[in-house]
Amino acid sequence: MLKFATKRIGLALVIAALSVTLLFIIIHLIPGDPARTMLGPRATAEMIADLQARMGLDKTLVEQILIFFGNMLRGDLGMDIFSNRPVATIVFEQLPHTLALILSAIAWSATLGIFLGCFSAVRRNSLADRITGVLAVSFIAAPAFVIALYSLLLFAVKLKWFPAIGAGEPGDIGDIIWHLVLPSFAIGLSWVGYIARLVRASMLEIMGEGHVRTARAFGLPENWITYRYALKLAILPTVTVIGVGMGFLLSAAVFAEIVFSRPGLGKLVIDSITTRNYPVVMGSVLVSTILFVASTTLSDIVNAILDPRIRQAK
Amino acid sequence: MENDILNIRDMSIHYSTPRGTLKALRHVNVSVPKGKIIGVVGESGCGKSTLISAIIRLLAPNANLASGAITFDGKDLFGLSEDEMRGLRGTDISMVFQDPMQTHNPVLTIGRQMTDIQYRDDMTMEQKTKRAVDMLTQVGIPDPAARLNQFPHEFSGGMRQRIAIAMALMARPKLLIADEPTTALDATLEVQIIKRLEELQADIGCSILFISHHLGVIAELCEEVVVMYAGEVVEQGSVREVFHSPQHPYTKALLECDPGHIKEKTRNLPTIPGEIPDLVNIPAGCAFAPRCPRVFDACHTQRPEWTRIKEGQHALCHLAGKEAVQ
Numbered sequence: 265m266l267k268f269a270t271k272r273i274g275l276a277l278v279i280a281a282l283s284v285t286l287l288f289i290i291i292h293l294i295p296g297d298p299a300r301t302m303l304g305p306r307a308t309a310e311m312i313a314d315l316q317a318r319m320g321l322d323k324t325l326v327e328q329i330l331i332f333f334g335n336m337l338r339g340d341l342g343m344d345i346f347s348n349r350p351v352a353t354i355v356f357e358q359l360p361h362t363l364a365l366i367l368s369a370i371a372w373s374a375t376l377g378i379f380l381g382c383f384s385a386v387r388r389n390s391l392a393d394r395i396t397g398v399l400a401v402s403f404i405a406a407p408a409f410v411i412a413l414y415s416l417l418l419f420a421v422k423l424k425w426f427p428a429i430g431a432g433e434p435g436d437i438g439d440i441i442w443h444l445v446l447p448s449f450a451i452g453l454s455w456v457g458y459i460a461r462l463v464r465a466s467m468l469e470i471m472g473e474g475h476v477r478t479a480r481a482f483g484l485p486e487n488w489i490t491y492r493y494a495l496k497l498a499i500l501p502t503v504t505v506i507g508v509g510m511g512f513l514l515s516a517a518v519f520a521e522i523v524f525s526r527p528g529l530g531k532l533v534i535d536s537i538t539t540r541n542y543p544v545v546m547g548s549v550l551v552s553t554i555l556f557v558a559s560t561t562l563s564d565i566v567n568a569i570l571d572p573r574i575r576q577a578k
Numbered sequence: 579m580e581n582d583i584l585n586i587r588d589m590s591i592h593y594s595t596p597r598g599t600l601k602a603l604r605h606v607n608v609s610v611p612k613g614k615i616i617g618v619v620g621e622s623g624c625g626k627s628t629l630i631s632a633i634i635r636l637l638a639p640n641a642n643l644a645s646g647a648i649t650f651d652g653k654d655l656f657g658l659s660e661d662e663m664r665g666l667r668g669t670d671i672s673m674v675f676q677d678p679m680q681t682h683n684p685v686l687t688i689g690r691q692m693t694d695i696q697y698r699d700d701m702t703m704e705q706k707t708k709r710a711v712d713m714l715t716q717v718g719i720p721d722p723a724a725r726l727n728q729f730p731h732e733f734s735g736g737m738r739q740r741i742a743i744a745m746a747l748m749a750r751p752k753l754l755i756a757d758e759p760t761t762a763l764d765a766t767l768e769v770q771i772i773k774r775l776e777e778l779q780a781d782i783g784c785s786i787l788f789i790s791h792h793l794g795v796i797a798e799l800c801e802e803v804v805v806m807y808a809g810e811v812v813e814q815g816s817v818r819e820v821f822h823s824p825q826h827p828y829t830k831a832l833l834e835c836d837p838g839h840i841k842e843k844t845r846n847l848p849t850i851p852g853e854i855p856d857l858v859n860i861p862a863g864c865a866f867a868p869r870c871p872r873v874f875d876a877c878h879t880q881r882p883e884w885t886r887i888k889e890g891q892h893a894l895c896h897l898a899g900k901e902a903v904q
């Protein structure tokens with residue numbers, strides 16, 4: 265297990281380094297000089313040269329990348345030119361809000377999705393299964409920002425059950441959770457459908473496998489077979505999908521944060537793009553990328569914990 | 579009848595398939611006397627696995643019982659409720675399935691699976707584990723206590739097959755059904771397992787329904803043999819009679835094709851020409867007629883009858899009993 269985890273984390277570091285490099289190159293390939301765009305049309309050549317030097321834009325691309333990596337390893341993501349605060353500080357202020365949103369969305373949608381998937385699978389082709397199926401597919405089809413808008417209008421504005429904006433009073437857990445409900449609902453809903461379908465499909469496949477037949481032939485109770493024997497296997501693809509789904513959840517979080525005026529990484533990216541705040545854009549996209557790589561790695565490790573065949577693979 | 583632990587009468591099992599009704603078993607009669615070992619042979623696809631799935635009522639969802647009844651230990655199996663049936667599985671009837679690579683749950687340890695199946699027994703975990711260890715020792719798994727903590731993929735196919743046998747015998751069933759339990763084993767291991775099965779059978783006193791396409795194994799282990807072809811029983815009798823004077827041309831062909839019977843060095847291993855008929859469109863008359871070397875007119879039009887040859891030998895052939903099939 266340790267060997268598997270070490271190898272997988274090593275691989276993740278390589279992937280993270282490559283994607284950060286790629287990201288860096290892409291941002292620098294975008295036409296237009298960041299310094300010039302940031303300073304606006306009335307900037308003098310001197311001012312531009314000065315800013316270019318402060319941002320390190322006068323160096324070659326390779327130098328810039330190396331410097332960037334060197335700084336990054338020290339936790340330095342550069343300075344925000346506008347507020348004169350370190351980018352890392354700004355990003356890490358916002359990160360917890362986004363993490364809370366995404367993790368809560370994964371938690372509730374996976375729980376409900378896995379339950380619905382099992383529910384459907386054991387009642388295959390019954391009316392209940394069909395209804396669950398239709399619901400699941402409509403959840404999948406509904407875009408997160410539409411759900412966000414409508415749930416805001418209905419539950420926050422009209423019914424006033426939940427707050428409409430913000431992330432809640434810092435330190436007040438109850439209030440924070442209260443503010444989390446609607447956005448988390450909005451970005452998790454399609455995942456409920458997705459996971460329900462996935463679990464149903466893998467459950468049905470596994471219930472037809474030889475080892476389930478063996479368990480039945482030994483007279484094990486059907487519930488036992490479903491939840492202790494089959495589900496343990498059926499959950500594996502779901503773990504992978506959730507790991508990869510982090511990327512989609514991050515982009516869904518952008519919409520939710522804007523609709524609900526929540527602080528967070530998504531809102532930070534949008535705000536800094538509109539103000540052409542390159543260092544902050546770079547910093548927040550970088551953290552998102554690392555978050556994504558970390559979540560796929562984590563899902564692989566969880567799979568290895570659940571499945572000895574992966575764990576012990578050479 | 580009273581001496582039979584298992585009695586299958588006139589059983590027909592059909593599968594519904596996109597092509598139509600597949601008649602996998604037609605009017606099959608098999609009985610297993612108490613304490614005896616009965617062998618079932620037949621080519622791939624003749625319905626052996628369907629037969630045993632029907633006995634423990636774990637047929638595929640698209641299967642249905644078109645006719646027949648099964649009596650096990652005096653109980654009408656198809657008349658039992660699902661819970662009553664489950665009560666028999668793993669206690670009075672146990673099962674070794676055909677494919678050892680698929681038999682165990684890949685994410686649970688062998689130990690967990692072996693103790694789980696003892697869930698009905700009122701014993702401590704240590705006692706259950708000890709029983710699992712004893713059973714593994716008996717089927718010749720070295721260092722069983724340590725291996726209980728391993729997962730199925732850490733065992734070879736032959737070992738998994740032996741574990742399956744150990745699991746099936748752990749409850750000391752009245753009837754053991756074994757679907758080709760030695761196909762995954764090499765020849766030496768096969769002999770060992772057969773010996774071990776014989777010993778365990780003698781010790782437990784159970785009956786065994788033993789499926790195989792290996793005639794040598796059947797001859798070694800069984801007292802009686804049931805020969806199946808295309809979903810029917812075509813010959814049945816004591817191993818000695820059936821092997822020495824086969825009455826059905828199919829049995830005879832099977833015996834000739836058995837590698838154990840071939841004495842001279844040959845380039846062409848004998849095979850039965852032709853293929854098993856399509857079970858969706860079964861030819862009228864005898865199902866074996868298209869491949870039969872002794873076929874004559876009536877075979878294509880008339881169903882042969884189940885004919886008694888002598889005490890303890892029957893065959894489904896127009897020629898049976900009329901003349902020796904040579």
Ligand SMILES: Nc1ncnc2c1ncn2[C@@H]1O[C@H](COP(=O)(O)OP(=O)(O)OP(=O)(O)O)[C@@H](O)[C@H]1O
Nearest residue numbers: 593595600602621622623624625626627628629638
């Ligand atoms: N679920 C199913 N649906 C449709 N047809 C099936 C199904 N299961 C088995 N059959 C068909 O029933 C026939 C008998 O199959 P069965 O598995 O009982 O044969 P077998 O004698 O065990 O063969 P083998 O020696 O290869 O294990 C075959 O023609 C097979 O294709």
Ligand SMILES: [Mg+2]
Nearest residue numbers: 626627628676
């Ligand atoms: Mg079979």
